[in-house]
Amino acid sequence: MTDHPPVRMGIVGVGTLTLRAILPHLTQADIADRVTVTAVCDPVLARAEQAAQDYGVPAAHPSLEAMLAADDVDAVTVVSPIGLHYDHCRRALEAGKHVHVNxxxxxxxxxxxxxxxxxRDKGLRIVASPGEILRPQVRAARRLLRDGAIGHxxxxxxxxxFGTYHENEPERTAGKTAIDPSWYYRRPGGGPVYDVTSYSLHQLTAILGPAKRVTAMSGIRVPSHMFQGAEVRTEMDDNTFLLIDFGEGTFVFAYGAAAGRSNPQFAAATYHGTKGTLDGILLxxxxxxxxxxxxxxxxxxxDWEGQCRTLPHVTGPHRDIPEAHIFEDMMQLVRWIREGVPSLATADHARHVIEIIEAGYAAAAEGRTVALKTSFDLPDDDL
Ligand SMILES: NC(=O)c1ccc[n+]([C@@H]2O[C@H](COP(=O)([O-])OP(=O)(O)OC[C@H]3O[C@@H](n4cnc5c(N)ncnc54)[C@H](O)[C@@H]3O)[C@@H](O)[C@H]2O)c1
Structure with a gap:
């Protein structure tokens, strides 16, 4: 236990995920002794102000700069479009704030x-989503594979x-200001690989460890989407197929596609071995x-949401609020700040997944195989 005061959390971006999950989770009474939301920011100030009012948040700012200048936060959760994450994380760290980043x-x-x-230089903490490595299902899969449950x-x-998920999210049109999804189809940061295949790649590398090489093919399959009667052009690849080498002749096929799925368990991998198959949580x-x-x-x-109830902080009301895994990741940061317990959802692991993605796009563009340079540590225990 600790007598550390509650972490003052600022939310960067009041869009779909913040309204669906970040604010509902972080404003529950059961965690008020550990974390309190003191500010939100969004260039669409009216939406930020409305959310602040709805959830009893003291301050709403029109920009991250204004929020950092007000200096009423100890940490931020970055919930802005992926292409802005680097800039937002960098500014927050430079201002001395701990960071959770989606x-x-x-x-x-x-x-x-x-x-x-x-x-590292400033003695600050970063917890990077998705914390797939925290899920007991993933740890159990790793143990089974390590112990030879499916042979080699x-x-x-x-x-x-992608499907049509983002243009159909109900939060986008529920409020007074529509939340534009067009960044999901633009560079930098758009496309299904950064958005959703990242879950699969985090699970995969939490189980198999760092990868060695990547090659890929990638293109645009659906040239445009419709949002509120307006056409949104697809400018970032939406149909990307990676072939990843984990060494010793073990290869993985990973996709971030415009449509379709090979496994109905969200983001889960199917492992084929000489003695059987591990398909998500089915052996x-x-x-x-x-x-x-x-x-x-x-x-x-x-049921992805239902399967996320196994995470350590996902108790009480959090079991039934959407995106409980993101709540877990934020609480990992809160616990690290207050109790000094490091999270397994590390920036090093996130960087390795980012390298797989970046290398995949380079491989596809240049028609070659790219050797990977980054790595990360998996814990020695039963993980
Ligand atoms: N939508 C989902 O289902 C979902 C689920 C899990 C994680 N995420 C992650 O959450 C993050 C946000 O996704 P989203 O779907 O909520 O996006 P969104 O488009 O719904 O919302 C993004 C918000 O960021 C705001 N914004 C834009 N520029 C900004 C700036 N300079 N400073 C502060 N705010 C700014 C926008 O006005 C908007 O309100 C992404 O990292 C995404 O990968 C989304």
Whole structure:
């Protein structure tokens, strides 16, 4: 236990995710002794002010600069478009604030390197979503594969697709100001790989460890989307297929596609081995054992939200608020700041996933295979 006061958290970006999950989670009474939201910021000030009023947040600012100048936060959660994450994390760290950043942390390894160095030099903490490594299901899968449950792993497949998810999110049109999704289709930071395949790549690398090489093919399949009657042109690849080498002849096919899925368990990989198949949390068709499994039994294995109830801070009301895994990641930062317990959801791990993505796009553009340089430590214990 600690007598550290509650962490004063600022929210950068009051868009869909903040309204659906960040504010509902962080303003629950059960965590008021550990974290309190003291400010929000968004260039659409009317939306930030409305949210501040709805959730009892003391301050709403029109920019991150204004929020940092007010100096009423100890830490920020960055919930802005992915292409802005680097700039927002950098400014927050330079101002002496700890950072939780939503996926994907940055779009390049160089940016990730800079954030990691900044945090280290200033003695600040970064927790990077998605904290897939924290999930007992992922730890159990790693143990099973390590112990030979499917023999030699020959190959695996994983990925997620865009579909029409972002233009149809109900939060985008529920308020007085529509929340424009067009950044999901633009550079930098758009496309399904940075958005959703990052979950698969975090799971995969939490289980198999760092990868060695990447090659890919990538293009634009759906040239435009419609939002509120207006056409949004697709300017970033929306159909990307990676082939990843994990060494010793183990290869993984990962996709961030315009549509379609190979596995109904969100972001889960299917591992094919010489003695069987591990498909998400199904070993040769039977559900595996994992810590907290009893909290998921009323939900099908395909229910992502239900399967996230196993995370350590996801208790009480948080079990039924959407995107509980992001709440977990934010509480990992809060605990690290208050109690000095480092999170396994590290910026080093996020950087390695970013390298796989960046290398994949370079490989596709140049028709080659790219060797990876970054790495990260997996804990020695049962992970
Ligand atoms: N939408 C989801 O389902 C979802 C789920 C998990 C994680 N995320 C992550 O959450 C983050 C935000 O996604 P979203 O879907 O909520 O996006 P969004 O488009 O709904 O909202 C982004 C918000 O950021 C604001 N913004 C733009 N420029 C800004 C700036 N300079 N300073 C501060 N705010 C600024 C926009 O006005 C908007 O309110 C992304 O990292 C995304 O990967 C989204």
């Amino acid at each position: 996926k994907t942390m940055t779009t390049t390894v160089a940016e990730a390197d800079h954030l990691i160095a900044l945090a 792993i020959a190959w695996a497949e994983c990925g997620v697709s 040769n068709g039977e559900m595996i054992e994992f810590e907290g499994r009893e909290d998921t039994l009323d939900k099908p294995v395909t």
